[in-house]
């Protein structure tokens with residue numbers, strides 16, 4: 001329920017993504033290996049928003065690989081059900097979206113045009129794809145055509161371009177708008193920048209000027225709720241997409257909701273709450289991986305350093321947690337933490353997660369020579385469709 005006092009202090013109106021109305025204009029960024037149903041549950045318990053699954057490749061989905069079906073799994077109470085699809089071939093993308101829609105497996109479909117990892121860009125996918133304008137348009141068109149049969153909104157997530165000499169985001173944003181995308185999100189870095197340096201929020205402002213009829217979402221370097229407010233203020237974006245900032249900090253979504261409702265309260269957990277959250281995350285992962293405790297523990301290990309960032313936990317204990325093998329062992333190790341330690345303040349805040357150094361993006365041979373796409377290249381891309389998920 002929204003009281004009039006709340007309504008007047010709201011920073012932004014609800015985010016409208018096609019027929020969906022998202023009260024808190026916040027999106028959990030899709031993150032391969034991170035944003036599975038278990039982590040999404042932890043995050044969405046803290047605040048409102050749209051919580052996107054890890055990317056799934058269109059080929060794997062069409063082939064119904066067990067891993068791809070796991071990636072698109074949503075808990076029964078999760079709504080809206082959001083899925084992110086990656087691919088380089090319009091026909092395969094169309095088939096994947098048709099499957100999602102006809103089988104009622106998603107309420108929102110995001111398209112990945114932002115991934116900078118060589119495995120993906122080498123095949124012409126992710127962040128280097130919008131350079132091929134016709135191919136980009138045909139992919140968005142195929143996805144929108146299939147999704148619109150059931151009024152499922154399709155959104156586009158992209159980077160600024162390949163590098164500073166090959167910027168694509170303004171063109172791609174306008175094209176996506178024309179093709180019926182319901183929103184566009186910009187991670188304000190080029191593929192060449194990878195995750196280095198700082199995101200260029202001025203590009204988000206420029207995209208907002210260029211794309212006028214659908215929401216423009218800003219992404220990059222939101223580490224705290226205050227950053228989200230600053231991004232909105234500086235760029236005029238309609239909502240924010242948050243990735244690394246919530247790694248080991250699912251309560252960031254409570255802060256974001258508070259901030260967008262004009263409230264100053266922030267979650268500052270002591271170590272006991274952090275330990276309980278880690279354990280709960282572990283339990284949810286075990287359930288998510290069909291009781292495969294070993295697999296779940298392998299996955300939870302990578303979250304450990306994020307959860308404990310800034311808390312006074314000794315090296316030995318950190319190392320043991322990073323090697324945890326069973327839930328029982330996890331409980332035991334967490335119980336031996338100095339649980340009465342309060343929130344450490346600044347040490348727990350700021351940048352976290354993947355950083356990396358700038359690198360020249362790997363592209364298919366001759367990719368940068370022209371923005372045109374030939375039938376031969378299209379055929380090669382189709383062959384190269386990744387059949388693995390994640391990445």
Ligand SMILES: Cc1cc2nc3c(=O)[nH]c(=O)nc-3n(C[C@H](O)[C@H](O)[C@H](O)COP(=O)(O)O)c2cc1C
Nearest residue numbers: 029030031032055112187220221222242243244354
């Ligand atoms: C571990 C990891 C996995 C990612 N996987 C995906 C993905 O599957 N799809 C995608 O569009 N972006 C992916 N990204 C990019 C994020 O969605 C986001 O755009 C990026 O991290 C910048 O936002 P941030 O500064 O808030 O982290 C990934 C990022 C990280 C760190």
